[in-house]
Amino acid sequence: MKLRYFAWVRERIGTAEETVEPPDSVATVGDLLGWLQGRGETYAFALAEPDAIRVALDQDHAERDAPIAGVREVALFPPMTGG
Amino acid sequence: MKLRYFAWVRERIGTAEETVEPPDSVATVGDLLGWLQGRGETYAFALAEPDAIRVALDQDHAERDAPIAGVREVALFPPMTGG
Amino acid sequence: MATLRTLITADPIDTAGEIAAIQAGRSDIGAVVSFTGLCRDEDGRLDALELEHYPGMAEKEIGRIAAQAAERWEVSALTVIHRHGRIRPGETIVVVVAASTHRHAAFEAAEFVMDFLKTHAPFWKKEHARDGTPTGWVAAKASDDDAKARWKD
Amino acid sequence: MATLRTLITADPIDTAGEIAAIQAGRSDIGAVVSFTGLCRDEDGRLDALELEHYPGMAEKEIGRIAAQAAERWEVSALTVIHRHGRIRPGETIVVVVAASTHRHAAFEAAEFVMDFLKTHAPFWKKEHARDGTPTGWVAAKASDDDAKARWKD
Numbered sequence: 001m002k003l004r005y006f007a008w009v010r011e012r013i014g015t016a017e018e019t020v021e022p023p024d025s026v027a028t029v030g031d032l033l034g035w036l037q038g039r040g041e042t043y044a045f046a047l048a049e050p051d052a053i054r055v056a057l058d059q060d061h062a063e064r065d066a067p068i069a070g071v072r073e074v075a076l077f078p079p080m081t082g083g
Numbered sequence: 084m085k086l087r088y089f090a091w092v093r094e095r096i097g098t099a100e101e102t103v104e105p106p107d108s109v110a111t112v113g114d115l116l117g118w119l120q121g122r123g124e125t126y127a128f129a130l131a132e133p134d135a136i137r138v139a140l141d142q143d144h145a146e147r148d149a150p151i152a153g154v155r156e157v158a159l160f161p162p163m164t165g166g
Numbered sequence: 167m168a169t170l171r172t173l174i175t176a177d178p179i180d181t182a183g184e185i186a187a188i189q190a191g192r193s194d195i196g197a198v199v200s201f202t203g204l205c206r207d208e209d210g211r212l213d214a215l216e217l218e219h220y221p222g223m224a225e226k227e228i229g230r231i232a233a234q235a236a237e238r239w240e241v242s243a244l245t246v247i248h249r250h251g252r253i254r255p256g257e258t259i260v261v262v263v264a265a266s267t268h269r270h271a272a273f274e275a276a277e278f279v280m281d282f283l284k285t286h287a288p289f290w291k292k293e294h295a296r297d298g299t300p301t302g303w304v305a306a307k308a309s310d311d312d313a314k315a316r317w318k319d
Numbered sequence: 320m321a322t323l324r325t326l327i328t329a330d331p332i333d334t335a336g337e338i339a340a341i342q343a344g345r346s347d348i349g350a351v352v353s354f355t356g357l358c359r360d361e362d363g364r365l366d367a368l369e370l371e372h373y374p375g376m377a378e379k380e381i382g383r384i385a386a387q388a389a390e391r392w393e394v395s396a397l398t399v400i401h402r403h404g405r406i407r408p409g410e411t412i413v414v415v416v417a418a419s420t421h422r423h424a425a426f427e428a429a430e431f432v433m434d435f436l437k438t439h440a441p442f443w444k445k446e447h448a449r450d451g452t453p454t455g456w457v458a459a460k461a462s463d464d465d466a467k468a469r470w471k472d
Binding site: 004006007008056059060061075077078079080081082083 | 356370371372376379401436437438439440441442444445456458459
Binding site for chain 3: 334335338339342345346347348349350351352353354355356357358359360362408409420422423425426429430433466
């Protein structure tokens, strides 16, 4: 599964994208965020305030309870500020 | 007092402006409309539907009960359709 | 203090020029909303609209509406231009441009101006048909009164 | 069927050209509303904004928002263009142009697009200060969430 990070999430994690293989127990967006927080200091820092993180699955906005099975690209980013 | 007519009020009365001297008993906009209706067929026709007539006193919108004493210019016209 | 520009004119209206002018030389504006009202051809039936107005009162009324909008919303600048005379399909009848720091003030001010202009500014439209059938005055729409009514506090 | 045009671009946006294009060659349009979002200089403090976006999703999301607006209101045409990359004060970040027969559809469609674009389109603004102090990401505004919420049926 490909992970993409934007804005300060990208800056805090220190990379724009990476490929990961979460264990089978990681079934939802919420599970994935919890799992990522345990991957190291930069992840814990970037995801410290879960409410400030938005998630897209294959380029569609997704809630915390959305299943990630079969998803190819997960994006994590702060609330949007365009326009 | 100068009277000015616009749009179909002007066309029905047959003139764009005229000067009149209503009697002292004509005190309000409503009185003036009633008095004008008695001035002839074209006036009666133009003012037959009083609800369709808007009035401005010295270029300000006015209601039927507005006094006309001291007013120099009274305009009669249909509901506006600009914009 | 908002910069107000109001104009009644028989000349063609340049919407792009008015938008450019309202933001020229300033970098405190974050939002510009423009409204352009155009003459439609009514499915090919219409040759032209004739816009009659009440000179003097038209200027006064549009100035008053613009001032009210600028008092009610935080706009940096507001432009209102209304044309009179003969107007062909595709040509511009009215332009409103509102500039502000944030977008809602600009949207609301422009809509408010249009709603009051429709019901309060002394202009009347007469249709000239393409096939020469008798011309007619456009009737006022109840929906315009409703639109105006919603701005009551 | 409304004509939709959506674009994400690094090039400067030509608001006047987009307004002209939406009404070119048609005489069934009675109302055109444009919204232009501009980069402010924040009282001279700002040197530039950097707009980061999520390529692919940004196009998809803006297309979706435009389609929703066109479904909800009777618009003849709707254009939404958003810029990314480095943008200087006074330059345009976003343009929405809505054309319709009557004005309310155009006003509402343009406002709806902006409210959803602010909260749903994957763009992020970073400020570059003129005096070289550390740059910062612009925080999302609760007022933008409120603005979006009012479009619920």
